[in-house]
Amino acid sequence: MIQRNRIRFTYRTLRAFAFGGMVLLAAGFALLPTAYADVSAQPPPPPPLPSQFLSTDVIQYQGEGSPDSAFCLGCHENEYLQLTFASGETMSVTVDAEAYAASVHGQHGTEGYRCIRCHDNIREYPHPEVTASTPRELTIELSTSCARCHTDKYDETLDSVHLTAMINGNQQSAVCSDCHTGHEVQRLSDETTNVSLPESNQIGAEMCQTCHAEIYEVYATSVHGESLLTGNADVPACGDCHGSHSVRGPSAEPFRLFSPQICATCHADETLMAKYDISTDVFDTYVADFHGTTVTLFQQTAPDQAVNSPVCADCHGVHNIMAVSDPESPVIKDNLVSTCQQCHPDATANFSGAWLSHYRPDFENAPLVAAAETIYAILIPTVIGAMGVFVASDIYRRWRNRRRASKGAQK
Numbered sequence: 522m523i524q525r526n527r528i529r530f531t532y533r534t535l536r537a538f539a540f541g542g543m544v545l546l547a548a549g550f551a552l553l554p555t556a557y558a559d560v561s562a563q564p565p566p567p568p569p570l571p572s573q574f575l576s577t578d579v580i581q582y583q584g585e586g587s588p589d590s591a592f593c594l595g596c597h598e599n600e601y602l603q604l605t606f607a608s609g610e611t612m613s614v615t616v617d618a619e620a621y622a623a624s625v626h627g628q629h630g631t632e633g634y635r636c637i638r639c640h641d642n643i644r645e646y647p648h649p650e651v652t653a654s655t656p657r658e659l660t661i662e663l664s665t666s667c668a669r670c671h672t673d674k675y676d677e678t679l680d681s682v683h684l685t686a687m688i689n690g691n692q693q694s695a696v697c698s699d700c701h702t703g704h705e706v707q708r709l710s711d712e713t714t715n716v717s718l719p720e721s722n723q724i725g726a727e728m729c730q731t732c733h734a735e736i737y738e739v740y741a742t743s744v745h746g747e748s749l750l751t752g753n754a755d756v757p758a759c760g761d762c763h764g765s766h767s768v769r770g771p772s773a774e775p776f777r778l779f780s781p782q783i784c785a786t787c788h789a790d791e792t793l794m795a796k797y798d799i800s801t802d803v804f805d806t807y808v809a810d811f812h813g814t815t816v817t818l819f820q821q822t823a824p825d826q827a828v829n830s831p832v833c834a835d836c837h838g839v840h841n842i843m844a845v846s847d848p849e850s851p852v853i854k855d856n857l858v859s860t861c862q863q864c865h866p867d868a869t870a871n872f873s874g875a876w877l878s879h880y881r882p883d884f885e886n887a888p889l890v891a892a893a894e895t896i897y898a899i900l901i902p903t904v905i906g907a908m909g910v911f912v913a914s915d916i917y918r919r920w921r922n923r924r925r926a927s928k929g930a931q932k
């Protein structure tokens with residue numbers, strides 16, 4: 522959709538240039554005999570606006586009931602229509618009627634939603650005075666109209682980083698129409714089943730790209746992003762890790778602390794991972810390891826505190842996660858020491874070599890650990906079992922002795 526606007530814009534610009542060029546050329550030929558005369562050609566005058574604008578009367582909808590879209594579009598299809606803010610800044614208020622008609626709202630019911638379903642304060646021309654002082658302020662203001670019908674989505678955004686940033690005065694943060702547009706809103710889930718459309722992941726990532734271009738570029742070359750761009754809906758898009766409406770990020774702890782659980786939604790899923798022949802032991806082995814144990818403890822007891830033990834992303838990267846066979850991967854043998862050194866500055870090859878990674882200790886990967894575990898597995902139940910028997914027999918002996926003694930005293 523953004524693409525389409527861009528194309529329209531370039532088309533218009535090209536047309537304007539071509540027209541301008543022709544005018545200049547014509548003017549040039551006309552002025553040729555009078556060389557050195559004033560050659561600054563005047564820009565062509567803007568075409569006249571619809572006749573309504575020449576009158577000072579209030580222009581009202583003439584049909585029955587409330588104004589329909591055709592009434593609004595009668596003026597708003599004019600491609601020269603502009604709004605001038607108090608500051609003198611101008612913006613185009615042209616509306617692409619075809620694009621609107623193709624949008625999910627333009628398709629609603631038999632004739633599509635009327636414009637006033639969102640612009641409910643506008644019934645006639647002149648319109649109520651515009652209070653916004655910049656185009657950005659107007660966008661933010663008009664975007665509040667979405668909440669009226671999609672209350673659930675609006676509620677989800679209440680504790681998001683975006684709305685929080687907006688409330689704190691960052692006007693560059695995202696509102697509904699930044700991601701969905703105002704007039705070209707696309708369907709993202711199936712009309713009857715409500716299940717997300719397969720392409721919604723990719724469309725979602727492109728929405729984020731508008732403002733987070735650098736992260737998107739990195740993500741697009743990661744094992745997840747590369748796969749997404751081939752149309753694979755199994756891999757996480759931005760929204761799967763951060764949320765699309767209740768967007769969370771590292772500035773809102775405990776996001777990082779609980780990030781292993783995000784990875785686990787897929788990486789502990791047997792059916793999903795079998796498709797890619799990726800081990801699902803990664804989460805369990807991580808939690809069983811010293812690092813994961815510490816992180817789990819923080820999750821349970823001190824979720825608001827920063828933890829210095831590594832989460833998945835500290836070893837694998839965040840937006841640049843790679844296949845473990847990739848020579849650039851931070852977890853292949855050659856790069857692993859420097860990955861550990863982020864936090865264990867004195868680590869050597871032996872240090873990382875001695876660590877079990879995600880392997881469950883078995884006789885192939887870690888024979889010593891496996892042997893020790895096996896011995897413990899036999900020894901501990903045996904010792905505890907023997908002690909149990911000993912204690913029980915001791916209690917029985919004492920009980921029997923006491924009974925004998927009391928029987929003896931009764932006699």
Ligand code: HEC
Binds near residue numbers: 580596614643
């Ligand atoms: C007679 C022509 C005309 C008609 C009819 C008209 N508009 Fe406008 N509209 C304009 C012009 C011109 C502007 C630019 C600002 C101004 O001059 O008020 C504008 C600005 C706007 C704006 C942006 C500024 C604001 O007020 O928020 C919106 C939104 C808008 N119109 C919506 C509508 C809707 C919805 C309808 C139909 C109910 C409609 N317009 C009907 C001419 C018209």
Ligand code: HEC
Binds near residue numbers: 616636
């Ligand atoms: C689903 C809600 C919705 C409907 C329906 C809708 N608009 Fe809008 N409109 C918006 C939002 C949100 C914006 C601000 C978007 C932006 O600035 O990118 C907007 C912006 C505008 C603007 C300001 C210029 C601009 O493009 O930012 C005009 C003019 C306008 N709408 C006219 C119309 C007309 C005419 C119709 C009917 C054909 C219509 N709108 C239907 C939500 C809607």
Ligand code: HEC
Binds near residue numbers: 629638703
């Ligand atoms: C007047 C009520 C109304 C308003 C206001 C409204 N919507 Fe909708 N919207 C709907 C309805 C109803 C549907 C479902 C359309 C259908 O199924 O025919 C819908 C569908 C959608 C969808 C597609 C949903 C899906 O399941 O894929 C998106 C996205 C959406 N709206 C976003 C917005 C945004 C963004 C705004 C503000 C610019 C907005 N809506 C304003 C009523 C509204």
Ligand code: HEC
Binds near residue numbers: 668698721726766
């Ligand atoms: C930062 C980008 C972003 C913002 C801001 C945003 N959305 Fe969305 N929205 C998405 C993405 C991505 C999807 C599709 C994936 C999903 O449903 O999580 C979506 C899906 C939807 C849907 C379809 C729901 C469905 O069941 O699939 C509706 C309706 C919707 N948004 C409305 C809104 C409204 C209303 C707002 C403003 C309060 C809003 N969105 C703000 C990105 C955004």
Ligand code: HEC
Binds near residue numbers: 733763777
């Ligand atoms: C596999 C999960 C995952 C995916 C997919 C993902 N992120 Fe992240 N993102 C994270 C994690 C985890 C962090 C926190 C990293 C940290 O603690 O330093 C983060 C941090 C961020 C941050 C804040 C820190 C920074 O680097 O500026 C932003 C913004 C962000 N992500 C946006 C995005 C966008 C946009 C996309 C899609 C192009 C995306 N993320 C895809 C997991 C993900």
Ligand code: HEC
Binds near residue numbers: 682695772
């Ligand atoms: C209109 C621009 C815009 C769009 C579109 C947008 N963002 Fe953002 N986002 C921002 C801004 C601005 C901030 C900075 C807020 C702050 O730190 O004050 C931000 C912050 C974030 C953060 C928080 C980083 C942190 O430090 O905690 C995450 C995560 C994030 N965005 C993810 C996303 C995702 C995911 C999408 C797409 C679904 C998206 N954004 C779409 C503008 C945008």
Ligand code: HEC
Binds near residue numbers: 784807836845
């Ligand atoms: C201390 C560093 C470290 C942490 C923390 C870590 N990993 Fe790993 N991960 C590795 C190493 C090293 C390998 C390579 C193992 C090998 O030799 O194949 C690996 C391999 C993987 C693989 C590939 C497995 C396969 O079958 O190909 C996945 C998937 C993975 N990790 C996911 C995770 C997830 C999810 C988490 C968090 C729950 C996590 N990792 C935490 C270091 C780490």
Ligand code: HEC
Binds near residue numbers: 788833839843844
């Ligand atoms: C929405 C599901 C999903 C989430 C969430 C997710 N992944 Fe993945 N991940 C996948 C899928 C599917 C693949 C296989 C992609 C392919 O090969 O096309 C994959 C591949 C990987 C690989 C490469 C394994 C290999 O083949 O060597 C690593 C490493 C990895 N993910 C780590 C992580 C980490 C770390 C997180 C959390 C920060 C995470 N993933 C979150 C689905 C997910």
Ligand code: HEC
Binds near residue numbers: 816857860
């Ligand atoms: C993000 C920082 C971070 C990274 C990266 C990291 N560690 Fe650790 N590691 C810690 C912290 C903190 C502790 C102590 C607390 C704990 O056990 O979680 C620790 C503890 C250990 C221990 C337990 C013995 C000890 O020294 O206390 C070993 C062994 C270890 N790490 C190995 C590794 C290996 C091997 C790697 C690389 C594959 C690695 N670590 C990467 C932070 C990290």
